Amino acid sequence: MRLRETCGIAFAILLCACASDAQAQSPYGIGRPATPAEIAGWNLDIGRDGGNLPPGRGSVADGRDVYAQQCASCHGEKGEGGLGDRLAGGQGTIGTAKPIRTVGSFWPYATTLFDYIRSAMPQNAPQSLSDDDVYAVSAYVLRLNGLVGENAILDAKSLAAIKMPNRDSFVGDARPDVKR
Amino acid sequence: MSSTINPDDDPVTTTRRRFLKGGTVALGGAVLGAGASAAETDNLPPNTPEWMKMPGEPMGSQPYGAPSPFEKGVVKNISKTLKQYISASGRTPLQELDGIITPNGLFYERHHGGVPSIDPAQHRLMLHGLVDRPLIFTMDDLRRFSSESRIHFLECSGNPSYSKPYGKTASDLVGLVSCAEWTGVSLKLVLQEAGLKPEAKWVIAEGADAAALTRSIPIEKCLEDAMLVYSQNGERLRPQQGYPLRLFLPGFEGNMSVKWLRRLHVTAEPVYSREETSKYTDLLPDGTAREFSFYMEAKSIITRPSGGQHLDAPGFHEISGIAWSGHGKIARVEVSVDDGKSWQEARLQDPVLTRALTRFRLPWRWDGKPAVIQSRAIDETGYVQPTLTELLAVRGENFFYHNNAIWPWRVAADGEVTNALA
Numbered sequence: 001m002r003l004r005e006t007c008g009i010a011f012a013i014l015l016c017a018c019a020s021d022a023q024a025q026s027p028y029g030i031g032r033p034a035t036p037a038e039i040a041g042w043n044l045d046i047g048r049d050g051g052n053l054p055p056g057r058g059s060v061a062d063g064r065d066v067y068a069q070q071c072a073s074c075h076g077e078k079g080e081g082g083l084g085d086r087l088a089g090g091q092g093t094i095g096t097a098k099p100i101r102t103v104g105s106f107w108p109y110a111t112t113l114f115d116y117i118r119s120a121m122p123q124n125a126p127q128s129l130s131d132d133d134v135y136a137v138s139a140y141v142l143r144l145n146g147l148v149g150e151n152a153i154l155d156a157k158s159l160a161a162i163k164m165p166n167r168d169s170f171v172g173d174a175r176p177d178v179k180r
Numbered sequence: 181m182s183s184t185i186n187p188d189d190d191p192v193t194t195t196r197r198r199f200l201k202g203g204t205v206a207l208g209g210a211v212l213g214a215g216a217s218a219a220e221t222d223n224l225p226p227n228t229p230e231w232m233k234m235p236g237e238p239m240g241s242q243p244y245g246a247p248s249p250f251e252k253g254v255v256k257n258i259s260k261t262l263k264q265y266i267s268a269s270g271r272t273p274l275q276e277l278d279g280i281i282t283p284n285g286l287f288y289e290r291h292h293g294g295v296p297s298i299d300p301a302q303h304r305l306m307l308h309g310l311v312d313r314p315l316i317f318t319m320d321d322l323r324r325f326s327s328e329s330r331i332h333f334l335e336c337s338g339n340p341s342y343s344k345p346y347g348k349t350a351s352d353l354v355g356l357v358s359c360a361e362w363t364g365v366s367l368k369l370v371l372q373e374a375g376l377k378p379e380a381k382w383v384i385a386e387g388a389d390a391a392a393l394t395r396s397i398p399i400e401k402c403l404e405d406a407m408l409v410y411s412q413n414g415e416r417l418r419p420q421q422g423y424p425l426r427l428f429l430p431g432f433e434g435n436m437s438v439k440w441l442r443r444l445h446v447t448a449e450p451v452y453s454r455e456e457t458s459k460y461t462d463l464l465p466d467g468t469a470r471e472f473s474f475y476m477e478a479k480s481i482i483t484r485p486s487g488g489q490h491l492d493a494p495g496f497h498e499i500s501g502i503a504w505s506g507h508g509k510i511a512r513v514e515v516s517v518d519d520g521k522s523w524q525e526a527r528l529q530d531p532v533l534t535r536a537l538t539r540f541r542l543p544w545r546w547d548g549k550p551a552v553i554q555s556r557a558i559d560e561t562g563y564v565q566p567t568l569t570e571l572l573a574v575r576g577e578n579f580f581y582h583n584n585a586i587w588p589w590r591v592a593a594d595g596e597v598t599n600a601l602a
Contacts, residue, residue, distance in 0.1 A: 026313055026315075026373045026374070026375070027372055027373055028324070028325065028369075028373055030317065030321050030322075030324050030325060030373060031307075031315035031316060031317040031321050031373060031374075032315065032316055033313060033314065033315060033316075034306050034307070034308055034314040034315055034316045038306065038316065039306065039308045039314060042306055042442070042443055043308065043443070043445060044392070045384055045386075045394070045445055045447075045451045046451070047449075047451065047452075048449075048451075048452045083263055083264055094463070094467045094469075095465070095466055095467025096467075097577075097578075099463060099467075099578050101458065101463075103458075106458055106469075107454075107457060107458050108452065108457050109452050109457065111452075112452055112453065112454055112457055112458070115394075115451075115453065115454070116453070116454040119391075119392035119394070120292075120293060120390065120391045120392050120454075123266060123267075123293065123390070126293070126390045126391075126392065127392075169467055169468050169469060170457075170461065170468070170469050170470075170471045171468045171469070171470055171471070172470065172471070172472070173462075173470050173471075173472060173473035173474070173475075174470065175470075175473065175475070175477060175582070176477065176563055177574045177575070178566040178570045178571055178574055180564045180566075
């Protein structure tokens with residue numbers, strides 16, 4: 001009986017929703033509208049085409065300083081790794097028996113580097129770096145991998161334009177790959 | 181153990197001895213040791229046990245119950261030699277558990293930026309992107325939706341790796357799987373509340389932890405059986421499991437069931453987050469890597485007798501274990517006790533549920549000779565759990581994730597059970 005009542009109410013609510021403006025009416029009327037400012041504050045997602053990258057810019061030189069202060073203690077002076085992941089080197093090893101997965105050897109998109117550093121690094125104080133600093137550190141990590149020049153300055157456009165060496169090596173899920 | 185202990189031993193010593201024995205039992209053999217000491221016979225027939233001769237603990241001594249002190253060895257299996265413990269995992273002691281439900285305190289954990297402490301009154305879920313109405317929900321809002329409860333397993337994609345050293349116990353090997361009854365609201369219902377636009381193909385889920393863990397989920401899964409979960413095994417989620425809110429994607433690799441869920445971004449394409457590009461992708465020997473490999477395929481493991489346990493005597497022993505598949509129900513589990521030469525069908529314990537642990541059992545008479553025992557699961561799609569050799573031939577050792585190999589145990593003539601592939 002309770003189920004029938006619930007279904008009946010749900011059906012009536014859905015009918016109302018369809019009959020009126022679907023843009024304005026939600027089926028249950030639960031929750032409140034999210035404002036553009038609220039969404040902008042929380043939505044830090046960066047598309048692989050650079051979509052939603054913020055204004056700002058940073059140089060390899062500035063990135064070297066920020067990296068030394070914020071990153072080197074875990075990732076090593078030259079991105080060789082330590083408590084944190086290795087960040088540099090390994091290009092040419094991915095198809096070998098001892099692959100070394102780094103930003104330069106494995107990551108398909110440079111935009112992901114910006115996204116991850118801005119949201120989650122440094123591990124002891126995530127979201128504490130300015131956007132300029134995130135651009136700068138991204139530039140420095142890419143420099144450690146030989147993917148930008150010593151004098152590079154990155155912003156939304158130039159970061160999105162970088163083609164990572166391993167970009168075309170990702171394939172779909174082929175499982176079940178063992179069949180009897 | 182010799183019988184030199186004086187029955188009049190002081191009670192402290194006696195209690196400690198009993199406690200230590202309890203610990204041994206909890207950690208130890210499939211069959212208990214013989215040879216009880218004199219002190220331990222005090223409570224055995226024909227004597228009246230001491231715990232009948234005085235009142236027990238009063239009501240209220242434990243406002244939130246805890247296991248018996250004799251079970252204190254049954255805890256999560258956490259390596260003591262990790263580089264760091266902020267992004268780390270702790271395993272379920274599978275070989276100590278019965279049935280299919282994992283107690284909340286023993287449910288496996290994997291977090292990427294530590295366990296946040298979140299005040300539910302200050303937690304919000306934002307739903308935005310390709311929707312008609314971007315919305316923000318409080319926890320009270322989410323609890324107003326019609327709720328549902330379902331039993332499903334959750335398994336980490338790296339459970340275990342393909343390369344040595346292989347673990348000693350069932351927990352070492354596949355302890356990153358657990359199973360619970362999850363309660364929450366259908367994600368489909370919440371998405372309909374916002375109204376999906378026709379271009380909506382993916383939903384990016386983000387956690388409110390220090391890692392801001394982010395994964396892209398295909399819209400088909402979101403509309404099939406995904407849940408927004410606030411309770412586990414009847415009580416609110418533990419902090420380690422995403423309190424106050426987590427996404428739950430039955431049958432998908434565990435990290436995608438984003439914990440501490442704060443944001444759902446409906447999009448036309450994946451976000452290509454760090455976790456779905458540099459981490460949870462499967463590297464093949466030719467240097468290509470499979471991305472968006474979501475499902476956990478059919479798998480099983482014998483948990484009793486299993487590595488680290490001991491059979492004290494030949495004779496009857498029940499073989500028991502767990503099987504599961506991200507693709508649906510377990511159809512059959514076969515067990516071999518002769519190193520894979522022949523296989524017998526095990527009995528499945530009801531209930532056999534979709535994308536849930538299923539308990540299997542097989543009666544066995546051990547003849548006291550060395551033996552290799554193993555199980556293989558077959559799910560309702562007809563998929564047969566492969567051997568490690570078969571997987572390695574296709575995937576290589578650097579594939580890392582989604583290892584669902586058959587795992588054999590070696591039973592030695594002295595009854596010791598060890599990993600047959602180690």
